[in-house]
Amino acid sequence: QSMLTQPPSMSAAPGQKVTISCSGSSSNIGKNYVSWYQQLPGTAPKLLIRQTNKRPSGVPDRFSGSKSGTLATLTITGLQTGDEAVYYCGTAHYSLRVFGGGTKLTVL
Amino acid sequence: QIQLMQSGAEVKKPGSSVKVSCKASGGTFSGYTIVWVRQAPGQGLEWMGGVIPTFGSENSAPDLQRRVTFTADESMTTGYMEVSSLTPEDTAVYYCAAEGLAAAFEIWGQGTLVTVSS
Numbered sequence: 001q002s003m004l005t006q007p008p009s010m011s012a013a014p015g016q017k018v019t020i021s022c023s024g025s026s027s028n029i030g031k032n033y034v035s036w037y038q039q040l041p042g043t044a045p046k047l048l049i050r051q052t053n054k055r056p057s058g059v060p061d062r063f064s065g066s067k068s069g070t071l072a073t074l075t076i077t078g079l080q081t082g083d084e085a086v087y088y089c090g091t092a093h094y095s096l097r098v099f100g101g102g103t104k105l106t107v108l
Numbered sequence: 109q110i111q112l113m114q115s116g117a118e119v120k121k122p123g124s125s126v127k128v129s130c131k132a133s134g135g136t137f138s139g140y141t142i143v144w145v146r147q148a149p150g151q152g153l154e155w156m157g158g159v160i161p162t163f164g165s166e167n168s169a170p171d172l173q174r175r176v177t178f179t180a181d182e183s184m185t186t187g188y189m190e191v192s193s194l195t196p197e198d199t200a201v202y203y204c205a206a207e208g209l210a211a212a213f214e215i216w217g218q219g220t221l222v223t224v225s226s
Contacts, residue, residue: 002152033210037153044203044219045145045153050212088153092211095167097143097155 004100011106022089112217130204140206142187
């Protein structure tokens with residue numbers, strides 16, 4: 001049972017927008033920055049968003065992050081077939097680090 | 109930016125230990141925490157813990173604390189993770205990563221498959 005709750009799966013058509021949620025508590029998301037990771041099939045995870053809403057160099061601006069209270073969201077606009085992956089949120093929980101269970105995004 | 113290269117796949121017997129290495133190229137782990145994340149087959153990511161190579165201080169997930177050790181060499185170019193008393197439930201891909209500011213795992217290794225089977 002993950003401390004952070006994500007929908008297990010989502011799907012959308014190419015070109016559309018999708019928003020993936022990550023629900024936590026006042027002990028983790030509510031007081032810390034959130035990161036998002038993209039894991040393409042058979043590969044290691046990759047940092048997509050850090051400090052809740054900042055994109056590392058090389059990440060397209062189609063990816064954006066935000067947070068309100070204990071809910072963080074990852075928004076992907078202009079969906080592409082190459083965005084089909086599992087997306088994980090992550091944050092600190094006191095001295096620990098926690099991940100959401102992951103959301104498998106299917107681009108139809 | 110550093111790149112991380114992990115040691116190769118391992119097959120272990122139940123009750124034994126495994127040690128996985130994570131070598132940085134193009135720089136050192138200075139300024140980072142070396143963290144370890146595992147992923148059981150078909151499952152999500154599980155943070156195991158890590159070490160701050162500058163200070164040698166460790167931090168572990170509570171349910172793994174008794175069985176896992178994280179270290180780094182003095183040159184801060186290689187990190188190690190050792191898990192003891194292995195069971196088949198420890199079968200997973202083990203990733204190292206460099207944690208930077210705000211608990212962001214900025215750089216990842218390619219993963220090491222550890223299979224525990226009799």
